[in-house]
Amino acid sequence: MSETRLKIALTKGRVEQQVLPLLEQAGVDCDLIRHKERRLIFEAPTQPYEFILAKGPDVTTFLERGAADIGIVGSDILVEHRSTQYELLDLGVGKCQFILASTADFDPAAPKRKIIGTKYPLITKRYFDRLGQDVEIIKIEGSVELAPLTGLADAIVDITETGTTLRENQLQIYDYLQPVSTRLVVNRLALKQHQSAIYELVDRLAAVVQTDAEKEIMQ
């Protein structure tokens, strides 16, 4: 019988940078990914894994369509894209927060209908629905912070990790919506077909995550 080769869709960029050390500690050789230049698909040289590097929303699409068995992606993307895939592990990295932010003169209690810029219209709508506020939502693809600075929107709903982008653009946080972290999710059919291979990797990663969490507590 041929060896199971798991296809793992990994979100490129920040998630990739934070997850590679975890994969390496779990014994996965990530050398090729680290020196990838413009390549997008990588086989782990001595292990039965193939990595696909993609943007977060596309990771959920690969998984939903069965083009990947495992996805590594932020919970922000999973919630926004109503992912129905099975979440097996919180990797404890990529920790950030959804926030409502704007310039210093923004008044969240003002009675006028607000215009909100965001990459996350669903999460934004749910938040303002909970507050009982009807808002206009403008979908923005990147550098969301520009919206209140240019008058495109009254405020933004976005994620913040270090707070640097908000600080450097003189924006303030007005509310915290929900925390975000990087999750390992699986395609349900793949889990049935490759159960032992998937759990073997997940168990190794879970042990690394646990050790890292313990180290964090001790610091």
Ligand code: PRP
């Ligand atoms: C995210 C987010 C903020 C920034 C916050 O954008 O939308 O712009 O990170 O991070 P910080 O709190 O550490 O400064 P990302 O870098 O993913 O790119 P984008 O602006 O192109 O969406």
